Amino acid sequence: MIRFDHVTKRFSPKQRPALRDVTVEILAGAITGLVGPDGAGKTTFLRLAAGLLMATEGRILVLGEDPRESLNFRDHLSYMPQKFGLYEDLTVLENLQLYARLRGIPQAESQENIKRLLSFTGLEPFTGRLAGHLSGGMKQKLGLACSMLVRPKLMLLDEPGVGVDPISRRELWKIVCEQRDQGVGIVWSTPYLDEAERCDYVLVLYEGQVLFFGQPSEFTARVKGRTFLADVPPHERRHVVRQWLEDPRVVDTRIQGQRVRVVVRENGEDAGKKLPGLRRVTTDPRFEDAFIDALGGIPKERVTFRRNGNHEAVVNGREEVVVADGLVKKFGHFTAVDHVSFRVRRGEVFGLLGPNGAGKSTTFRMLCGLLAPTEGRATVAGVDLRKARAEARRHVGYMAQKFSLYGNLTVKQNLQFFGGVYGLRGDNLRNAIDWALEELELKPFADQNTIQLPLGFKQRLALACAIIHRPDVVFLDEPTSGVDPLARREFWLRIDQLVEQGAAVIVTTHFMDEAEYCDHLALINRGRIIAMDTPDAVRAMVQSPEHPNPTLEEAFIELLIRFGEQEGVETNPNTLLNDEKRSEEKTK
């Protein structure tokens, strides 16, 4: 279908090439996962294959044609960019009709095609709805449908699963699988490593180079026998993770529910035994283990994280720093958050999970003091949010999804601003800035404009700005979206230490494996908490003889479906997502 022969693509002679010496062949009737963090070259790969870019060096053949000579292959190709160009003010049906006309499909054929696609994607009940009013998942489905109007032989999908909740993601996956079974060749790019595991083939890209190409099982087989799960007393988990990581024989350690997951280096069998751990169980390797291993493991020097300031925080492990009591938020007649209650103690990571707009961001915003609750009580560090929101905000650190920093200010100026706004003065401020530059390894960039920083460093700076004033509670809103797995791991190592130093952390995330870092999880749907427990306990809720070892993602989907049944409503994620969508719009 696609053949790349020593392909290199450079956008500017000064920068490293976006793709370097890539040689692969993509087959028909298979899903090839294009895996890698942001900036790895995934989109460049797809745009080259779609004939939208020309290679700097090397040769490309797509459906037997060289894009330099002929672009006829485009008639049999569907390309779905990250932001598919839906017309938000047209209905679902009108969008499909428009794209059919744009691609020059005869009237009779397009009508039949549209009908087939609508039933295929489950969008039939929504034909009259404006595309702008669809949820993220439905938009992706509509985009997919629009790109499939031509009955493609080859589909290039750029991160179709990003920003889409697990249920919609699963539906998208199903649609694509049916296409594959009809012999269509599919390239599905994704930053999620767990998505990669389900592909027939994977092309792993990192900084423009091919790290691996083949079946995912081959890739994970590289770390076979080197992965372990260790039982550790709960309160020691975070410490153990770090301690073991310092061992040169260890590639990667990470919290997984109540246990610690360890990956050791080659000839690891012995190394694993020598670790000063407790009881260990060998476990099946995962894609991420192999990925981290292929990158050479977590860099050791980044492990420790000194406390900010020399004052000893009063660390009382039992103190509840966040209390939400029957929180309700209504926007007009719509109840976005319906009696949500939970507590978070110092030294704890609390995860808020839920489909897009189930009310988790509204809850989040109430606790940060951005929204006033309609009913109920919330306190942060003992301050009632209804009475003294500005005072409560002093105890809170907030890291927004998109790393909201001032791009044309330097790293130092950003720190000065946030530190100053949070009331740090004089020596206190200087020390805190030194600490942040030192501990987050931002020193070399101190006088650089923030906008020029690589994504991973932006994330570090965002974290630094959020915690420079030593908050009691840190709110993280999808803190790791887009950053590569190493940076993500590093980020969590820091968060772990922050938690050990006495802070409480509340996090929302779409990465289900990230939810493993949480001490407690709350699963929110339609404004209510439908499950709240430790990750292990949540998994146990859906354990069954057929399914002895469910992942958190599976548990999540299962619980959502069960919840729907209890309510006596058909769990149509689309309708439920749309409620959320409305609430999000109102929140804005």
Place this chain on the structure above:
Amino acid sequence: MLERIRRLVIKEFLAIFRDPASRMVVIVPPLVQLLVFSFAATLEVRNAGLGIYNEDVGVLGRELVARFEAIPVTFSRVISCSNDQEVREVLDSQQALAIVHIPQDFSRSLESGQIPVVQVLLDGRLSNASMVVQAYIGRIVRQFVQERQLNMPPRHSSVDQIVPVTRVWFNENTSPMWSSVPALLAILTNLVALLVTSLSVARERELGTFDQLLVSPLRPAEILIGKAVPAFVIAYLEGGLMVGAVIIVFGIPFRGSLVLLAMAMFVFLLAIVGIGLWISSLAATQQQALLGSFTYMVPAVLLSGFATPVENIHPIIRWLSDIDPLRYMVAISRMVFLEDPSLDVIVPYVAPLLPIAAFTLFSAAWLFRHRLE
């Protein structure tokens, strides 16, 4: 609280001046606009076309034509027409702004001591310019006729021979620039203040940093002040820069008191910053903020008396002009430049700005708070 605001103000200045693009946008365009508008927005008629339909075969007719041909600054093209059809075409195609029709008996009646009739046809589509041209043509013809009559023995004393002697005060050469440039100065200062204020919040909304501000201990009022101060300072300095440019580049006299202008500008900018904050509380994106600013600017300029006298505005909407801060600033700027107004003359123009400023600022603060929920 002061420290927090100080931090925000510093950040705001850094954000504007560290970015080459926005640094440019703030400083260069207003100065360029001042130059371009001053030279473009002139009410003088230059380089116009003039059609002449001369039916007179006498010498005097030709001499009159020569008079018109001798002023290429105003009439760079003189087109002769030889029949009504051509006259129609020349006017219709806008080759000429006016047609001078010299009748067959022009020479004869002038020589016989009568007062001849000359027809002038004007293009009413350009009403302003054609009125200017009408007066000009009239003056040329009248002068020509008078000169001829002086060579002849007076038959009767005509009213036409009374010549009024005019003298223009404040703008001695009736240079249109003298009256338009000080007004433009007010308009452009208004524009800068409005844009900087309305864009600053919208930019943060777009970048997502606005939430970051809201979760910090900054209170809404502090954010508002932190946003208003830099915009105010930038517009104020820019205004000063333009005053300098007006005096040096255009050579327009500055006859009033600089202190007076500075004080009036201060109150005026307070009012404008309030309006800018209004727009920025409503706009979710920079694009919306930009659109909002121009939606405000266009009527504000039209109602300001910049191009047309405020008294000409229909009474039904004239009250809008009474609440347009720009109207007062345009008047103040013109007065301070061209005359040396005493306090009792200027106070009626400065005083209305105070309640307007108070209203825009406080209502913007109220709106800002309510839009956050």
